[in-house]
Amino acid sequence: MTIGIDQINFYIPQFYVDMADLAEARGVDPNKFLYGIGQTEMAVSPVSQDIVSMGANAAKDIITEDDKQSISMVIVATESAIDSAKASAVQIHNLLGIQPFARCIEMKEACYAATPAIQLAQDYLHQRPDEKVLVIASDTARYGLESGGEPTQGAGAVAMLISHKPRILELNDDAVPFTEDVYDFWRPNGHMYPLVAGKLSKDAYIHSFQESWKEYAKRYNKSLDDFANLCFHVPFTKMGKKALDSILTDEISDETKKRLTEGYEAATYYNRYVGNIYTGSLYLSLISLLETHNLEGGQTIGLFSYGSGSVGEFFTGKLVEGYQDVLDITSHKNLLNERKALTVNEYESFFKRFDNLEFDHETELAHTIPGAFYLENINDHIRSYNTLK
Template sequence: MTVGIDQINFYVPRFYVDMAKLAEARQVDPNKYLLGIGQTEMAVSPTSQDIVSMGANAAKDIVTDDDKKQISMVIVATESAIDSAKASAVQIHNLLGIQPFARCIEMKEACYAATPAIQLAKDYLAQRPNEKVLVIASDTARYGLQSGGEPTQGAGAVAMMISHNPRILELNDDAVAFTEDVYDFWRPSGQPYPLVDGALSKDAYIHSFQESWQEYARRHNKSLADFSSLCFHVPFTKMGKKALESILTDDIDEETKSRLTTGYDAATYYNRYVGNIYTGSLYLSLISLLETHDLVPNDTIGLFSYGSGSVGEFFSGKVVEGYQDALDIQAHKDLLNNREEISVETYETFFKRFDNLEFDPETELQNEQNSIFYLESINDHIRNYNTLN
């Protein structure tokens, strides 16, 4: 009996800023953003969308009434925690109406945490054939206005139902993790924005990928020829491409190089229009691959997960026959295509309101066409959520 991803969905706020216009406002050559880091648009989070509401919005369309009875664990992976004690999974569990006898926890290791959450879910379900685990990756990537990291911001969430006999991706028992203590990106308690060593961060990412891939290939006697496609953690689309290119050496045949390069472009299409969503970036890339690329049953997909600080992991999954039937491709396209572009000036206003927890429902919700959860207010440090029908 196999375990894997039975359902997968994502949510992004309905506002975005055009990267070319942001570049112009920052007096930067637009190609530095469009080509240099490979980003076209960047999701912008209003104050009314935090990790709880985004996570619940990503999950609500894939959690059925039967699922609510079978889910025995909810795990939220995030590095945008809103509380140092209470897990956001508890609040999402409540919003979704999941049965009360379920474990709810939050996990942290920079952008990596969704991957150990999935591995934990897989191991947990091994002896529980009638149960399911809901894994959610939800984050708002923020570096500060006019900072070096500003063009690699974003916001969004990915929800995954992990179960037996999955309809999308069967997870293989082959994960290899690599840990190295490095200060490439970190956010001390109380700091509103992370501290980043940009050059070191890129080097640490590629080093982690090479180490985990090489050990994976050694342990399991695998080569790149064994994979239909590879997915990467994508803080920006050129980052994963640099990692991929680092192993497409001269001894790799041209067909494999072409296949993996084409697959990478498909796997980063959605990310190009969303930006960095930290823990969810790898899994948004997986959705993009599944929905924009030609795959056949039993194709093996390699996945590289990375979290600064740092932990990397390479693992794989096998595409399930009929996987397209479990995807809502049109809904995902509509979600991206029906967003509202805001000016750089408005984006800056949104950014400051988010930092100061200033709510403006008239602006943020007036043109919302979807039924969504949203953060309505904060009173005495208690967050109050509501539903827009």
């Protein structure tokens, strides 16, 4: 019995700011952003795109009417929750028109939560051969204007349909999680922006990867030679590269080093132009690898998920023959290429409106794709969504 990712898609807002422009506005050498952290552009979210609308937009093009009848659970992973009680999965379930006899929940553990959501879906489906689970990772990464974390912001969502006989990636039953209580990044109740211990966060990420990888290799008697490529959680593209480099020791062959390094560059191409999307970052990287790199069915991909606080996990999947036919590379490239570039002043206006929940539909919807869901208004703390005609 094989269970895994049958469909995968991402959605990002239709606005971005160029990192070189942001660097110059902040009095920073542009190379610090372009090469130091490895980011070229950063997605900017308007008020009209929150975790619900972005999540629904990521999912709407990959689920058929038959899927809507087969989906019996919707899980949203996020650290950008819009309600402390009601799960955003309930609203997404409604927008997508999924059959009513379904479980809908929201999961939280920083950037890691989409991974246990997938593991839960995998376990759940073992006893349900005719059902499917929709997993959505949706977030807006925000640290504040002129803050240390500003260049590692972003926004977007990734949707994955988990099913039997998947057409993209068969999940192996070999996940190795690693938990350690660390205050490297956290957002106490009532705080608009997270608190970050920058160096500790980088060290905790790398330590979590090393420990989960080392335990995985020991438990399953595996080496890096067994993997076509590795994918990482990507808060910024240089972060995962540091983790990868930490295990490319002298005893690793040059061929393996070259293969994994080239694969990493392919796996972070989309992330470089989107920025940090928290729970979706690993899975945006997976899409990037599948769509920009030459791989074959039957090859094994290793994935490292990380959420500050902290929980990491190393797990693997096997590519399905013909997986390329299921991808929508053209739509994804169009989504990236047809965005509107914002000046730094415009970006700051967007940022402030988002914080204050001040709608400007004339500006924001002018560059939104027709057919997309968007947040129309908030009245008495109730959010109402619509579809752009």
